[in-house]
Amino acid sequence: MNAVSSPHSNVSPASSAIIHKPTIIATQDLRKVYRTGFWLKAAPPSLKQCSIEIYKGETFGLLGPNGAGKTTLLKLLLGIIRPTAGAATLMGEPAGDSEIKSRIGYLPENPYFYDYLTGWEFLSYTAGLFGISGQAKKRRIAELLDLVQLDRISATKKQMRRYSKGMLQRVGMAQALMNDPEIVFLDEPMSGLDPTGRFQVREIILSLKEQGKTLFFNSHVLSDVEKICDRIAILDQGDIICIGEIEKLLGNPAHYQVKGHGGSLDILDQWLCDITFNDGYWQGSLYENPFEFMATARLMNAHIAKLEIAKPTLEEFFIQQIRQRRENADKMSAEQIPKAKRSVKPRRLFGKLIAQ
Numbered sequence: 001m002n003a004v005s006s007p008h009s010n011v012s013p014a015s016s017a018i019i020h021k022p023t024i025i026a027t028q029d030l031r032k033v034y035r036t037g038f039w040l041k042a043a044p045p046s047l048k049q050c051s052i053e054i055y056k057g058e059t060f061g062l063l064g065p066n067g068a069g070k071t072t073l074l075k076l077l078l079g080i081i082r083p084t085a086g087a088a089t090l091m092g093e094p095a096g097d098s099e100i101k102s103r104i105g106y107l108p109e110n111p112y113f114y115d116y117l118t119g120w121e122f123l124s125y126t127a128g129l130f131g132i133s134g135q136a137k138k139r140r141i142a143e144l145l146d147l148v149q150l151d152r153i154s155a156t157k158k159q160m161r162r163y164s165k166g167m168l169q170r171v172g173m174a175q176a177l178m179n180d181p182e183i184v185f186l187d188e189p190m191s192g193l194d195p196t197g198r199f200q201v202r203e204i205i206l207s208l209k210e211q212g213k214t215l216f217f218n219s220h221v222l223s224d225v226e227k228i229c230d231r232i233a234i235l236d237q238g239d240i241i242c243i244g245e246i247e248k249l250l251g252n253p254a255h256y257q258v259k260g261h262g263g264s265l266d267i268l269d270q271w272l273c274d275i276t277f278n279d280g281y282w283q284g285s286l287y288e289n290p291f292e293f294m295a296t297a298r299l300m301n302a303h304i305a306k307l308e309i310a311k312p313t314l315e316e317f318f319i320q321q322i323r324q325r326r327e328n329a330d331k332m333s334a335e336q337i338p339k340a341k342r343s344v345k346p347r348r349l350f351g352k353l354i355a356q
Protein backbone atom coordinates (compact mmCIF):
# COMPACT_ATOMS: atom_id res chain seq x y z
CA MET A 1 0.00 0.00 0.00
CA ASN A 2 1.25 3.49 -0.85
CA ALA A 3 0.56 6.47 1.37
CA VAL A 4 -1.20 9.24 -0.54
CA SER A 5 0.97 12.33 -0.81
CA SER A 6 -0.46 13.92 -3.97
CA PRO A 7 -3.01 12.97 -6.64
CA HIS A 8 -0.06 12.00 -8.93
CA SER A 9 1.84 9.88 -6.44
CA ASN A 10 1.19 6.59 -8.31
CA VAL A 11 3.25 7.66 -11.36
CA SER A 12 6.86 6.68 -10.75
CA PRO A 13 9.68 8.63 -12.45
CA ALA A 14 11.45 5.35 -13.38
CA SER A 15 8.44 4.09 -15.29
CA SER A 16 7.90 7.30 -17.26
CA ALA A 17 11.50 7.06 -18.56
CA ILE A 18 10.66 3.84 -20.48
CA ILE A 19 8.09 5.56 -22.68
CA HIS A 20 10.80 7.44 -24.62
CA LYS A 21 12.85 4.33 -25.50
CA PRO A 22 12.77 3.11 -29.11
CA THR A 23 10.55 0.21 -30.07
CA ILE A 24 12.50 -3.04 -30.55
CA ILE A 25 9.62 -5.51 -31.08
CA ALA A 26 6.32 -4.64 -32.74
CA THR A 27 3.36 -6.70 -33.87
CA GLN A 28 0.43 -5.56 -35.99
CA ASP A 29 -2.81 -7.53 -35.93
CA LEU A 30 -0.84 -10.75 -35.50
CA ARG A 31 -3.09 -13.79 -35.75
CA LYS A 32 -2.49 -17.52 -35.59
CA VAL A 33 -4.91 -20.30 -36.41
CA TYR A 34 -3.38 -23.78 -36.23
CA ARG A 35 -4.62 -26.36 -38.71
CA THR A 36 -4.64 -29.87 -37.38
CA GLY A 37 -5.56 -33.42 -38.34
CA PHE A 38 -5.63 -35.14 -41.72
CA TRP A 39 -8.04 -32.55 -43.22
CA LEU A 40 -6.06 -29.64 -41.75
CA LYS A 41 -9.17 -28.42 -39.97
CA ALA A 42 -8.80 -24.90 -38.54
CA ALA A 43 -8.78 -24.83 -34.73
CA PRO A 44 -10.15 -21.77 -32.89
CA PRO A 45 -7.58 -18.92 -33.17
CA SER A 46 -4.68 -19.28 -30.70
CA LEU A 47 -3.81 -15.60 -31.17
CA LYS A 48 -6.24 -12.92 -32.33
CA GLN A 49 -5.25 -9.53 -33.78
CA CYS A 50 -2.36 -8.97 -31.39
CA SER A 51 -0.78 -5.50 -31.67
CA ILE A 52 1.91 -4.71 -29.11
CA GLU A 53 5.17 -2.77 -28.84
CA ILE A 54 8.15 -3.64 -26.68
CA TYR A 55 10.74 -0.97 -25.93
CA LYS A 56 14.51 -1.40 -26.07
CA GLY A 57 16.02 -2.36 -22.71
CA GLU A 58 12.78 -3.21 -20.98
CA THR A 59 11.81 -6.41 -19.20
CA PHE A 60 8.44 -7.43 -20.51
CA GLY A 61 6.32 -10.18 -18.98
CA LEU A 62 3.58 -11.94 -20.90
CA LEU A 63 1.12 -13.52 -18.47
CA GLY A 64 -1.83 -15.75 -19.06
CA PRO A 65 -3.46 -19.03 -18.05
CA ASN A 66 -2.41 -22.29 -19.73
CA GLY A 67 -3.41 -22.35 -23.37
CA ALA A 68 -3.77 -18.56 -23.57
CA GLY A 69 -1.40 -18.34 -26.56
CA LYS A 70 1.83 -17.17 -24.85
CA THR A 71 4.14 -19.72 -26.47
CA THR A 72 2.39 -19.16 -29.81
CA LEU A 73 3.17 -15.42 -29.66
CA LEU A 74 6.79 -16.13 -28.71
CA LYS A 75 7.21 -18.61 -31.56
CA LEU A 76 5.73 -16.12 -34.03
CA LEU A 77 8.22 -13.47 -32.84
CA LEU A 78 11.08 -15.93 -33.20
CA GLY A 79 9.94 -16.90 -36.69
CA ILE A 80 9.54 -20.57 -35.65
CA ILE A 81 5.93 -20.56 -36.90
CA ARG A 82 4.27 -18.32 -39.51
CA PRO A 83 1.31 -16.06 -38.78
CA THR A 84 -2.09 -16.65 -40.37
CA ALA A 85 -2.40 -12.87 -40.71
CA GLY A 86 -0.66 -9.72 -39.50
CA ALA A 87 3.03 -8.97 -39.10
CA ALA A 88 5.80 -8.82 -36.52
CA THR A 89 9.12 -6.97 -36.61
CA LEU A 90 12.21 -7.28 -34.42
CA MET A 91 14.71 -4.43 -34.56
CA GLY A 92 12.84 -3.12 -37.59
CA GLU A 93 13.17 -6.37 -39.60
CA PRO A 94 10.51 -9.03 -40.20
CA ALA A 95 10.38 -11.79 -37.55
CA GLY A 96 12.31 -14.83 -38.77
CA ASP A 97 14.94 -12.78 -40.65
CA SER A 98 18.20 -14.80 -40.47
CA GLU A 99 20.43 -11.82 -39.57
CA ILE A 100 18.01 -10.95 -36.73
CA LYS A 101 18.06 -14.56 -35.51
CA SER A 102 21.81 -14.23 -34.83
CA ARG A 103 21.07 -11.30 -32.50
CA ILE A 104 18.45 -12.96 -30.32
CA GLY A 105 18.51 -15.70 -27.68
CA TYR A 106 15.76 -18.17 -26.79
CA LEU A 107 15.09 -20.49 -23.88
CA PRO A 108 12.20 -22.81 -24.88
CA GLU A 109 9.45 -23.88 -22.49
CA ASN A 110 10.59 -27.53 -22.35
CA PRO A 111 14.15 -27.55 -23.69
CA TYR A 112 15.38 -30.91 -24.85
CA PHE A 113 18.97 -31.75 -24.02
CA TYR A 114 20.90 -34.72 -25.25
CA ASP A 115 21.24 -36.49 -21.88
CA TYR A 116 24.63 -38.09 -22.45
CA LEU A 117 26.44 -34.82 -23.10
CA THR A 118 27.96 -32.83 -20.26
CA GLY A 119 26.87 -29.22 -19.85
CA TRP A 120 30.21 -28.09 -21.25
CA GLU A 121 29.90 -30.32 -24.34
CA PHE A 122 26.39 -29.04 -25.02
CA LEU A 123 27.50 -25.41 -24.70
CA SER A 124 30.51 -26.15 -26.88
CA TYR A 125 28.13 -27.48 -29.57
CA THR A 126 25.96 -24.32 -29.24
CA ALA A 127 29.07 -22.12 -29.56
CA GLY A 128 29.95 -23.96 -32.77
CA LEU A 129 26.53 -23.07 -34.23
CA PHE A 130 27.38 -19.41 -33.74
CA GLY A 131 30.85 -19.85 -35.24
CA ILE A 132 32.65 -19.36 -31.90
CA SER A 133 35.73 -21.59 -31.63
CA GLY A 134 39.12 -22.09 -29.97
CA GLN A 135 40.09 -19.94 -26.99
CA ALA A 136 37.12 -17.57 -27.55
CA LYS A 137 34.79 -20.53 -27.12
CA LYS A 138 36.43 -21.65 -23.85
CA ARG A 139 36.30 -18.11 -22.49
CA ARG A 140 32.67 -17.62 -23.46
CA ILE A 141 31.52 -20.94 -21.95
CA ALA A 142 33.39 -20.23 -18.70
CA GLU A 143 31.88 -16.72 -18.55
CA LEU A 144 28.37 -18.07 -19.10
CA LEU A 145 28.77 -20.83 -16.51
CA ASP A 146 29.77 -18.16 -13.99
CA LEU A 147 26.84 -15.98 -14.97
CA VAL A 148 24.30 -18.78 -14.51
CA GLN A 149 26.13 -19.98 -11.38
CA LEU A 150 26.96 -23.48 -12.61
CA ASP A 151 30.09 -25.08 -11.25
CA ARG A 152 32.72 -25.40 -14.02
CA ILE A 153 34.02 -28.75 -12.76
CA SER A 154 30.62 -30.44 -12.67
CA ALA A 155 29.79 -28.86 -16.04
CA THR A 156 32.76 -30.65 -17.60
CA LYS A 157 32.39 -33.96 -15.73
CA LYS A 158 28.68 -34.56 -15.17
CA GLN A 159 26.33 -35.73 -17.94
CA MET A 160 23.13 -33.74 -18.16
CA ARG A 161 20.98 -36.77 -17.29
CA ARG A 162 22.32 -36.30 -13.74
CA TYR A 163 21.41 -32.60 -13.58
CA SER A 164 18.57 -31.29 -11.45
CA LYS A 165 15.74 -29.30 -13.09
CA GLY A 166 17.35 -26.08 -11.81
CA MET A 167 20.75 -27.00 -13.30
CA LEU A 168 19.14 -27.85 -16.67
CA GLN A 169 17.31 -24.55 -16.66
CA ARG A 170 20.61 -22.76 -16.08
CA VAL A 171 22.34 -24.64 -18.91
CA GLY A 172 19.35 -23.61 -21.06
CA MET A 173 19.87 -19.99 -20.02
CA ALA A 174 23.58 -20.22 -20.85
CA GLN A 175 22.86 -21.53 -24.38
CA ALA A 176 20.27 -18.75 -24.89
CA LEU A 177 22.99 -16.18 -24.09
CA MET A 178 25.84 -17.72 -26.09
CA ASN A 179 25.69 -15.12 -28.90
CA ASP A 180 25.43 -12.17 -26.46
CA PRO A 181 21.91 -11.46 -27.79
CA GLU A 182 20.23 -8.06 -27.79
CA ILE A 183 16.81 -9.57 -27.11
CA VAL A 184 16.36 -12.62 -24.88
CA PHE A 185 13.14 -14.63 -25.11
CA LEU A 186 12.41 -16.88 -22.15
CA ASP A 187 9.42 -19.20 -22.14
CA GLU A 188 8.39 -20.00 -18.54
CA PRO A 189 11.94 -19.73 -17.14
CA MET A 190 10.78 -20.27 -13.54
CA SER A 191 8.40 -23.17 -14.08
CA GLY A 192 9.16 -26.31 -12.10
CA LEU A 193 11.89 -24.64 -10.04
CA ASP A 194 12.04 -24.59 -6.25
CA PRO A 195 12.23 -21.19 -4.46
CA THR A 196 16.07 -21.18 -4.56
CA GLY A 197 16.10 -22.03 -8.26
CA ARG A 198 13.54 -19.31 -8.97
CA PHE A 199 15.57 -16.82 -6.99
CA GLN A 200 18.70 -17.68 -9.01
CA VAL A 201 16.88 -17.35 -12.36
CA ARG A 202 15.47 -14.02 -11.17
CA GLU A 203 19.01 -12.86 -10.30
CA ILE A 204 20.25 -13.84 -13.78
CA ILE A 205 17.36 -11.96 -15.40
CA LEU A 206 18.13 -8.89 -13.29
CA SER A 207 21.82 -9.01 -14.25
CA LEU A 208 20.84 -9.18 -17.96
CA LYS A 209 18.53 -6.24 -17.40
CA GLU A 210 21.46 -4.29 -15.91
CA GLN A 211 23.45 -5.03 -19.07
CA GLY A 212 20.72 -3.22 -21.02
CA LYS A 213 19.28 -6.28 -22.75
CA THR A 214 15.63 -6.47 -23.74
CA LEU A 215 13.90 -9.39 -22.06
CA PHE A 216 10.62 -10.86 -23.18
CA PHE A 217 9.33 -13.67 -21.08
CA ASN A 218 6.25 -15.75 -20.54
CA SER A 219 5.36 -16.69 -17.03
CA HIS A 220 2.58 -17.64 -14.71
CA VAL A 221 4.70 -17.15 -11.55
CA LEU A 222 3.19 -13.77 -10.81
CA SER A 223 5.23 -12.92 -7.71
CA ASP A 224 8.44 -13.16 -9.78
CA VAL A 225 6.96 -11.11 -12.59
CA GLU A 226 5.98 -8.39 -10.14
CA LYS A 227 9.59 -8.15 -8.93
CA ILE A 228 11.37 -7.96 -12.29
CA CYS A 229 9.11 -6.63 -15.04
CA ASP A 230 8.83 -3.05 -16.24
CA ARG A 231 5.65 -3.80 -18.17
CA ILE A 232 3.31 -6.73 -18.55
CA ALA A 233 0.54 -7.88 -20.84
CA ILE A 234 -2.20 -10.34 -19.95
CA LEU A 235 -3.24 -12.75 -22.66
CA ASP A 236 -6.42 -14.83 -22.42
CA GLN A 237 -7.83 -17.11 -25.11
CA GLY A 238 -5.67 -15.39 -27.73
CA ASP A 239 -6.66 -11.83 -26.77
CA ILE A 240 -4.38 -9.25 -25.15
CA ILE A 241 -6.74 -8.00 -22.45
CA CYS A 242 -4.45 -5.41 -20.88
CA ILE A 243 -0.94 -4.08 -21.25
CA GLY A 244 1.08 -1.53 -19.30
CA GLU A 245 3.39 -0.73 -16.43
CA ILE A 246 2.56 -2.82 -13.37
CA GLU A 247 2.44 0.25 -11.11
CA LYS A 248 -0.17 1.94 -13.28
CA LEU A 249 -2.24 -1.19 -13.89
CA LEU A 250 -2.44 -2.01 -10.20
CA GLY A 251 -3.18 1.57 -9.18
CA ASN A 252 -6.14 1.78 -11.47
CA PRO A 253 -8.91 1.72 -10.43
CA ALA A 254 -7.70 2.82 -6.99
CA HIS A 255 -9.61 2.95 -3.80
CA TYR A 256 -8.38 4.01 -0.40
CA GLN A 257 -8.13 2.50 3.05
CA VAL A 258 -8.98 5.04 5.73
CA LYS A 259 -8.48 4.77 9.48
CA GLY A 260 -9.47 7.33 12.09
CA HIS A 261 -11.48 8.14 15.21
CA GLY A 262 -14.29 10.48 16.20
CA GLY A 263 -16.90 11.98 13.87
CA SER A 264 -20.42 10.86 13.12
CA LEU A 265 -21.12 7.23 12.31
CA ASP A 266 -24.08 8.23 10.10
CA ILE A 267 -21.83 10.41 7.93
CA LEU A 268 -19.01 7.87 7.85
CA ASP A 269 -21.54 5.32 6.69
CA GLN A 270 -22.35 7.49 3.67
CA TRP A 271 -18.68 7.69 2.63
CA LEU A 272 -17.07 4.39 3.59
CA CYS A 273 -17.70 0.72 2.83
CA ASP A 274 -16.86 -2.28 5.03
CA ILE A 275 -16.48 -0.20 8.22
CA THR A 276 -14.87 -2.05 11.15
CA PHE A 277 -14.05 -0.85 14.69
CA ASN A 278 -10.97 -1.70 16.70
CA ASP A 279 -9.23 -0.07 19.72
CA GLY A 280 -11.38 3.07 19.44
CA TYR A 281 -10.57 3.47 15.71
CA TRP A 282 -12.85 2.96 12.78
CA GLN A 283 -11.52 1.73 9.43
CA GLY A 284 -13.09 1.43 5.99
CA SER A 285 -12.71 1.59 2.21
CA LEU A 286 -13.18 4.90 0.43
CA TYR A 287 -14.16 4.93 -3.25
CA GLU A 288 -14.78 8.69 -3.44
CA ASN A 289 -12.42 11.66 -3.85
CA PRO A 290 -10.09 11.55 -0.78
CA PHE A 291 -9.75 15.35 -0.62
CA GLU A 292 -13.52 15.82 -0.36
CA PHE A 293 -13.62 13.12 2.30
CA MET A 294 -10.87 14.90 4.31
CA ALA A 295 -12.89 18.14 4.20
CA THR A 296 -15.99 16.29 5.47
CA ALA A 297 -13.93 14.63 8.20
CA ARG A 298 -12.73 18.03 9.42
CA LEU A 299 -16.29 19.35 9.54
CA MET A 300 -17.51 16.39 11.64
CA ASN A 301 -14.45 16.56 13.93
CA ALA A 302 -13.06 13.20 12.90
CA HIS A 303 -9.28 12.62 13.09
CA ILE A 304 -7.71 10.71 10.22
CA ALA A 305 -4.84 8.44 11.34
CA LYS A 306 -4.17 6.81 7.96
CA LEU A 307 -5.22 7.21 4.32
CA GLU A 308 -3.60 4.80 1.87
CA ILE A 309 -4.13 3.68 -1.73
CA ALA A 310 -5.37 0.12 -1.59
CA LYS A 311 -3.80 -1.58 -4.59
CA PRO A 312 -4.51 -5.16 -5.50
CA THR A 313 -1.54 -7.54 -5.82
CA LEU A 314 -0.63 -8.59 -9.33
CA GLU A 315 -2.24 -11.95 -8.61
CA GLU A 316 -5.54 -10.35 -7.54
CA PHE A 317 -5.41 -8.05 -10.57
CA PHE A 318 -4.72 -10.99 -12.90
CA ILE A 319 -7.61 -13.07 -11.55
CA GLN A 320 -9.96 -10.10 -11.65
CA GLN A 321 -9.06 -9.31 -15.30
CA ILE A 322 -9.55 -12.91 -16.46
CA ARG A 323 -12.83 -13.26 -14.53
CA GLN A 324 -14.18 -9.99 -15.90
CA ARG A 325 -13.30 -10.93 -19.47
CA ARG A 326 -14.97 -14.32 -19.18
CA GLU A 327 -18.10 -12.83 -17.58
CA ASN A 328 -18.34 -10.32 -20.46
CA ALA A 329 -17.86 -13.12 -23.01
CA ASP A 330 -20.61 -15.19 -21.30
CA LYS A 331 -22.96 -12.19 -21.33
CA MET A 332 -22.30 -11.55 -25.01
CA SER A 333 -22.88 -15.17 -26.01
CA ALA A 334 -26.08 -15.28 -23.89
CA GLU A 335 -27.35 -12.23 -25.83
CA GLN A 336 -26.46 -13.85 -29.14
CA ILE A 337 -28.22 -17.19 -28.51
CA PRO A 338 -31.83 -15.91 -28.96
CA LYS A 339 -30.79 -14.18 -32.23
CA ALA A 340 -29.13 -17.39 -33.44
CA LYS A 341 -32.29 -19.36 -32.57
CA ARG A 342 -34.43 -16.94 -34.58
CA SER A 343 -32.24 -17.41 -37.62
CA VAL A 344 -32.44 -21.23 -37.63
CA LYS A 345 -33.96 -22.42 -40.91
CA PRO A 346 -35.31 -25.91 -41.56
CA ARG A 347 -32.86 -28.16 -43.42
CA ARG A 348 -33.74 -30.26 -46.43
CA LEU A 349 -32.68 -33.91 -46.19
CA PHE A 350 -33.56 -36.51 -48.88
CA GLY A 351 -36.17 -34.04 -50.17
CA LYS A 352 -37.91 -33.68 -46.74
CA LEU A 353 -37.86 -30.59 -44.58
CA ILE A 354 -36.52 -31.29 -41.10
CA ALA A 355 -36.20 -28.95 -38.09
CA GLN A 356 -32.69 -28.47 -36.61
Ligand SMILES: Nc1ncnc2c1ncn2[C@@H]1O[C@H](COP(=O)(O)OP(=O)(O)O)[C@@H](O)[C@H]1O
Nearest residue numbers: 034036046064065066067068069070071072073
Ligand atom coordinates in the same frame (compact mmCIF):
# COMPACT_ATOMS: atom_id res chain seq x y z
N1 LIG B 1 1.32 -26.93 -32.83
C1 LIG B 1 0.05 -26.74 -32.47
N2 LIG B 1 -0.96 -27.28 -33.18
C2 LIG B 1 -2.24 -27.09 -32.84
N3 LIG B 1 -2.65 -26.35 -31.77
C3 LIG B 1 -1.68 -25.78 -31.02
C4 LIG B 1 -0.28 -25.95 -31.33
N4 LIG B 1 0.44 -25.26 -30.39
C5 LIG B 1 -0.47 -24.71 -29.57
N5 LIG B 1 -1.73 -25.01 -29.92
C6 LIG B 1 -2.97 -24.57 -29.28
O1 LIG B 1 -2.94 -23.15 -29.22
C7 LIG B 1 -3.46 -22.69 -27.97
C8 LIG B 1 -2.42 -21.83 -27.28
O2 LIG B 1 -1.30 -22.65 -26.93
P1 LIG B 1 0.05 -22.06 -26.33
O3 LIG B 1 0.50 -20.95 -27.19
O4 LIG B 1 0.99 -23.20 -26.13
O5 LIG B 1 -0.47 -21.49 -24.92
P2 LIG B 1 0.33 -21.11 -23.59
O6 LIG B 1 1.78 -21.04 -23.92
O7 LIG B 1 -0.26 -19.81 -23.18
O8 LIG B 1 0.02 -22.19 -22.59
C9 LIG B 1 -3.83 -23.93 -27.18
O9 LIG B 1 -5.22 -24.14 -27.34
C10 LIG B 1 -3.05 -25.04 -27.85
O10 LIG B 1 -3.72 -26.27 -27.76
Ligand SMILES: [Mg+2]
Nearest residue numbers: 070071072109
Ligand atom coordinates in the same frame (compact mmCIF):
# COMPACT_ATOMS: atom_id res chain seq x y z
MG1 LIG C 1 3.41 -22.03 -23.13
